[in-house]
Amino acid sequence: MSSERERREILIATIADLLDGIRHVAVGASSPIPAAGAMLLRARNELCGKPPVRISILGSQAHNFFTNGGIELFDCAAQGRVDAFFLGGGQIDGAGNINLVGTGDYPTNSVRWPGSFGSAYLYHLIPRVILFREEHTPRVFVPKVDFVSARAITPGVARRGGPYALLTNMALFDFDREAGGFALRSVHPPFTPADIRENTGFTYEEPEVVRETARPDTATLALLRGRIFDELAETYPAFARTMKQAA
Amino acid sequence: MTEIVALEALVARVTSGQSLAIPVDGAGVAMAATAALLESGIRDLKLICVPISGLQADLLIGAGAVASLETSAVSLGEAGAAPRFTAGVKSGAFALRDSTCPAIYAGLLAAQKGVPFMPIAGIIGSDLLEVRPDWQVIDSPVGEARKVVVVPAISPDVALFHAPEADRAGNVRIGRHRELAGLAYAAKRTLVTVERIVDRNLLETEDSAAGVLPSLYVDTIAVAARGAWPLALWDEYPADEAEIARYAAMARSEDGFRAYLSGFLTHRKQVA
Numbered sequence: 001m002s003s004e005r006e007r008r009e010i011l012i013a014t015i016a017d018l019l020d021g022i023r024h025v026a027v028g029a030s031s032p033i034p035a036a037g038a039m040l041l042r043a044r045n046e047l048c049g050k051p052p053v054r055i056s057i058l059g060s061q062a063h064n065f066f067t068n069g070g071i072e073l074f075d076c077a078a079q080g081r082v083d084a085f086f087l088g089g090g091q092i093d094g095a096g097n098i099n100l101v102g103t104g105d106y107p108t109n110s111v112r113w114p115g116s117f118g119s120a121y122l123y124h125l126i127p128r129v130i131l132f133r134e135e136h137t138p139r140v141f142v143p144k145v146d147f148v149s150a151r152a153i154t155p156g157v158a159r160r161g162g163p164y165a166l167l168t169n170m171a172l173f174d175f176d177r178e179a180g181g182f183a184l185r186s187v188h189p190p191f192t193p194a195d196i197r198e199n200t201g202f203t204y205e206e207p208e209v210v211r212e213t214a215r216p217d218t219a220t221l222a223l224l225r226g227r228i229f230d231e232l233a234e235t236y237p238a239f240a241r242t243m244k245q246a247a
Numbered sequence: 248m249t250e251i252v253a254l255e256a257l258v259a260r261v262t263s264g265q266s267l268a269i270p271v272d273g274a275g276v277a278m279a280a281t282a283a284l285l286e287s288g289i290r291d292l293k294l295i296c297v298p299i300s301g302l303q304a305d306l307l308i309g310a311g312a313v314a315s316l317e318t319s320a321v322s323l324g325e326a327g328a329a330p331r332f333t334a335g336v337k338s339g340a341f342a343l344r345d346s347t348c349p350a351i352y353a354g355l356l357a358a359q360k361g362v363p364f365m366p367i368a369g370i371i372g373s374d375l376l377e378v379r380p381d382w383q384v385i386d387s388p389v390g391e392a393r394k395v396v397v398v399p400a401i402s403p404d405v406a407l408f409h410a411p412e413a414d415r416a417g418n419v420r421i422g423r424h425r426e427l428a429g430l431a432y433a434a435k436r437t438l439v440t441v442e443r444i445v446d447r448n449l450l451e452t453e454d455s456a457a458g459v460l461p462s463l464y465v466d467t468i469a470v471a472a473r474g475a476w477p478l479a480l481w482d483e484y485p486a487d488e489a490e491i492a493r494y495a496a497m498a499r500s501e502d503g504f505r506a507y508l509s510g511f512l513t514h515r516k517q518v519a
Contacts, residue, residue: 030324059273061481069425070271070298071356074349078368100320102336106378107343112336114328115320116375117299118348124369149347151372157394159369238325 005246006215007169008033009224010188011134013216014172016040018130018165022083024054026073026126028117032232032239034086034132039063039228040220047223056082060235074118077125080160084128087119091145092131094182094202096152096163096175098123099145106147116149123150124157128164131175136168138201153180171196172213173204181205186213249417249462257438257469258283261405264314266293268355268403268434272301272324273479273486274424277409277440279471282515285310285508295403296321297355297430298348302478302491305329306511308341309504315342317401319351325488326495331504345378352426354401358433364397371396406434409474410460411483413441417462418449422481431464440471442483473518 015037019025027035035057042053056073057063066072076082089098090113100116102109123129133140152163152175163175166182170191173182183205187193193210216224225244233240258280261267270276281303289312296304296318304321307313309331321332335341350367357365366387371394376382387395408427413419419439421427431437450456474480477487477494497503 030322067423067425069423069427069429070274071349071352071426071429074352101345101374106374107345108337108339110337112333114322114332115299115318115345116347116373117320120347120373120375121349121367121369124371148372148374154372157371161369 005243007188008243009216009221010213011167011169012036012040012224012228013220014167014213015130015132016044018167019053019084019128022053022128023051024056024082025084026056026077026082027058027086029059031086031132032236033134034130035063035235036224036228036232039231040224043223043227044220057235062234063231074121077122077161082126084130084164085122085126086130086132087123087150088131088133089140089145089149091140091142092133092166093142093145094204095144095180096131096182097145097148098131098150098152099147100149101147103146109146119150123152123161123163124154124159125161127160127162129162131163131166133166134169136170136196136199138199141200141202143202153177170199176205179205183207184210186211188213189215249465249468251413251415251417251444251468254280254283254440254469254471255287257440257467258287258289260436260438260467261289261407263290263292265404266295268295268297268401268406268430269300269303270297270408270424270427270430271299272303273481275408275410275421275427275480276303276475276478277407277438277471278303278476278478279474279515279518280407280409280438280440280469281306282512285312286512286515290314293317295351295401297426298346298351301329302494305331305498306508308332308335309498310508311340313341315344317344317346317351319346319348323491323495326491330495330498334501345375347373347375350382350396350398351401352429354398355429355433357398357400358402359429362400364399366395366397369396401433403430403434404436406430406437407439409440409471409480411442411480412445412449413439413465413468414445414447414449416448417465417468419460419462419465419468420449420455420458421460422458424481428460428464431460436466437464438467438469439465440469440474442470442472442474442480444468444470
C-alpha cells in the first residue's frame with residue numbers, strides 16, 4: 001500500500017515540476033493525480049512567493065472559476081489563456097498521436113472507449129499538453145494508433161498547442177516537436193531503461209545515461225500529505241482518503 | 248407562454264424519431280423525465296449529447312430508444328465505461344456520429360445565430376474529419392490565409408434538462424450553467440423539469456436575473472423532485488455514487504440492464 005502511495009506521490013510531484021512557469025492549468029474530469037500536481041504547484045508558488053497559478057478543475061465547484069458554461073474552457077484555450085492541460089489515451093503512438101475512440105475498424109471497434117472528448121481541439125491550442133497514462137505496456141504505447149482522436153503535429157497548419165511530455169507509471173519522456181517523437185528523460189525507481197524498452201511499443205530516443213526520476217523531498221511530501229490532499233478531497237474524496245490513510 | 252404541466256404531459260411533447268439534446272451528467276440531467284420518457288415507449292431518438300453523456304444516454308441506448316447518437320464521449324466517469332453504449336457501438340445498434348466537445352458547442356452556436364455553419368479552431372489532423380463527412384476544412388475566406396474546420400448548425404427538435412427552480416412565468420434558474428441556455432437557444436422546443444416552482448419573480452433583481460434562462464426560450468416545465476437522481480444537481484444534492492456503481496455493474500449484461508431498468512422505472516413511480 002505504501003509503495004502504491006509512493007508511486008503516486010512521485011507522479012504528482014513530477015507533474016508539479018512539469019507545470020513550472022505556467023499561469024493557468026486546466027484539468028479534465030476523472031484526473032485526481034494531475035489535479036493534485038496542479039494544486040501542488042499552486043501551493044509551492046504561493047509559499048515561495050512565485051507568481052500565482054490559476055487552476056480550473058472540471059467537475060469541481062471550489063477549484064473552478066468559469067462562469068460561462070461548458071464552452072468557456074474551449075474559448076479560453078482559443079484565446080491563449082490556458083497554458084497547460086492533460087490528455088490520456090487508450091493508445092498513444094510514437095508520433096504523439098492519441099486514440100480515445102477504440103481499437104480495430106471504426107465504427108464497430110473491437111474495443112470501444114468513451115470517445116474523443118475535447119482532445120481534437122485542445123491538442124492544437126494548449127502549448128503544454130502533458131500526456132498522462134499510468135499503464136505502461138506495449139498495448140497502450142503502440143507504433144501507430146488505430147484511430148487518431150487528436151494529432152500531435154500538423155505540418156502546414158500553424159498551431160501553438162501540442163504534446164510537451166509523456167508521464168507513465170514507469171518513466172517520463174520529453175516530446176520533440178521538431179523531430180516528432182519522444183525522448184526518454186528519466187525512469188521512476190525501481191524500473192530500469194531495459195524495462196522501458198520492453199514495455200514500449202514505439203521507438204524513442206534514449207540518452208546514454210538515463211537519470212532516475214527524482215523522489216519528492218521532505219517539504220514537498222509534507223505539503224502533499226497535508227494541504228494538497230485536503231484540497232483534493234472536494235473533487236476526489238475517495239482518492240484523497242486513500243492517500244491520507246496511507247500517509 | 249410557458250406551460251407548467253405534469254411530468255407525463257411534459258414527456259408527451261417528445262415524439263419518436265425526433266432529435267433530443269441533453270446536457271452532461273451533473274449539469275442538470277432530467278433523469279426522472281428520462282424514466283417517464285422510457286415508460287411512454289419512445290423510440291428512434293436522434294440523441295445529441297452536449298457535449299458528452301453518461302448514465303442518461305446509456306439508459307436510453309440500453310432500452311432501445313436511440314436510432315442515432317451524436318456525442319464526444321459516453322462514460323460513467325469514476326464508475327467506469329458506459330456498458331450499453333459500448334455494447335451498442337460494437338453491435339451497430341445505432342448510427343454513431345463521433346464528435347469533439349467544442350464542435351458540438353459550435354454547432355449549437357450556429358443554430359443560436361441562425362447561420363448554417365460555424366468555423367472552429369483545431370481538429371485538423373484528427374480522424375474525426377474522416378468519419379464526419381458533414382465537417383469540412385476550408386480556406387478561411389477572410390483575414391489571414393489559413394485552413395479552418397467548419398461544422399454544420401445543430402438545431403435539436405427538443406432540448407431536455409433539469410434545474411433547481413422556475414418561477415410561475417416560466418423563467419428558469421440555471422446558475423452559471425450557461426450551456427443550458429445555449430441548448431435552449433438552439434433547440435426548436437425546450438422542456439425543463441425543476442425541483443420546485445417558486446412564487447417570486449426570478450427576473451426581479453440584476454443578481455437573480457443573471458443566472459436565469461428567460462421563459463421566452465422555455466416551452467414546458469414540470470416539477471420533478473430529486474429529478475436528476477441518481478446524478479448530482481448543483482447546490483441541491485450530490486451524485487448517488489453507490490447507485491451509479493450499482494448501475495455500472497448490473498448493465499454489463501443485457502439481463503442485468505433489464506433488471507436495473509425495471510427497478511429504475513418503478514422507483515420513479517414510487518417517488519412521483
